[in-house]
Amino acid sequence: MTDPIVVGVDGSGRSLRALLWAAQEAALHHHPLRIIHVLPFEPGPVRDSRIVSEATAIAEQAHPELEVTSAEVEGTPAATFLAESERAHTVALGAKGRGGFGTVMLGSVALQVVGHAASPVVVVNHVPLDQGRVTVGVDGSAHSQAALEYGFKEASLRGAQLQALYAWSPPGGAAPVSAAQDTADAEHRRALEDCLAPLRQGYPDVEVMEELAHESPVLALARASDRSDLLVVGSRGRGGFRGLALGSVGHHLLQYAMCPIAVIRPRTRPAPS
Structure with a gap:
C-alpha cells in the first residue's frame, strides 16, 4: 500500500489550512490522504464525527480523484502522530488548534512530533501564495542533506525554483573583517556547491538559486519563507541549526x-515513492 499523507484535524481554521495543504500534497504525489482526529483519554469522550466527515468532504471536493480515509483515535496527540509517522509519507499539522492538538506550534506536541x-x-x-519557490536551509550536516533531497523532489514536482540558503555569522556577532569574510564566504560557497552537485545531476529540471546570508539561520530562513511556498530544514544540524527540533532555533x-x-530527518527506512 502506498504511504499516505497524514493530516491532523480538530475543526479549527488552522487545521483546515493543514487539511487543504495535505490534500494538495497527496494529489501532487499521487498518494492517499489519511485524516486523523485525536480524542483525549476521558470517560465517555464526546465524539463529534462532523469534524472528520466535513474534513473528508472538503478534501474530496478539492481533489475528486484523491483516495481519502479517516479515523478518530483516542490517545495523546504526540503519540498518535508519531505512530502514524511510521507508515506515513508525510505528517501535516496545523500551526495551532484546539482540542486534540491545541498549541501544536508552540508546545511540546510539535517538538515531540517534529523531533522524533x-x-x-x-x-x-500560512497558506502558500504560489511563489514558485522552495527554500532549503543548508549547513552541510546529514540532516540538511536530507532536507535538500526532499526540497529538490518537491521543487521538481511543483515546477518551482529551489533556493539553497547557507547562513552564517561571525562568532559573537562581531562585524566580519573584509578579508576574513571573503575567505569564509568562499569556503561556505564551496561547501554549498558540494552539497548541491549530486542533486543537480539527479534533478536537471530544477532551477537552483544559491544564497549566502550573513546573519543567523533563523533570521535568514524566516525572511526567505515570505517568498517561498515551502521552507525545508533538517531536524538537526551543526552550527546555527543545532538542536533545531528541540531548541530555540526550531x-x-x-x-x-x-x-x-x-x-x-535522515531516512531510517526505504524512501516512499
Whole structure:
C-alpha cells in the first residue's frame, strides 16, 4: 500500500489550512490522504464525527480523484502522530488548534512530533501564495542533506525554483573583517556547491538559486519563507541549526515562518515513492 499523507484535524481554521495543504500534497504525489482526529483519554469522550466527515468532504471536493480515509483515535496527540509517522509519507499539522492538538506550534506536541517522527513533518501556519519557490536551509550536516533531497523532489514536482540558503555569522556577532569574510564566504560557497552537485545531476529540471546570508539561520530562513511556498530544514544540524527540533532555533522558525515548514530527518527506512 502506498504511504499516505497524514493530516491532523480538530475543526479549527488552522487545521483546515493543514487539511487543504495535505490534500494538495497527496494529489501532487499521487498518494492517499489519511485524516486523523485525536480524542483525549476521558470517560465517555464526546465524539463529534462532523469534524472528520466535513474534513473528508472538503478534501474530496478539492481533489475528486484523491483516495481519502479517516479515523478518530483516542490517545495523546504526540503519540498518535508519531505512530502514524511510521507508515506515513508525510505528517501535516496545523500551526495551532484546539482540542486534540491545541498549541501544536508552540508546545511540546510539535517538538515531540517534529523531533522524533519517522517521516517528514510539515507544520502549516500560512497558506502558500504560489511563489514558485522552495527554500532549503543548508549547513552541510546529514540532516540538511536530507532536507535538500526532499526540497529538490518537491521543487521538481511543483515546477518551482529551489533556493539553497547557507547562513552564517561571525562568532559573537562581531562585524566580519573584509578579508576574513571573503575567505569564509568562499569556503561556505564551496561547501554549498558540494552539497548541491549530486542533486543537480539527479534533478536537471530544477532551477537552483544559491544564497549566502550573513546573519543567523533563523533570521535568514524566516525572511526567505515570505517568498517561498515551502521552507525545508533538517531536524538537526551543526552550527546555527543545532538542536533545531528541540531548541530555540526550531521553535522560532516554526512560530514565525510565513509558509509551510517541512522538518526532515535522515531516512531510517526505504524512501516512499
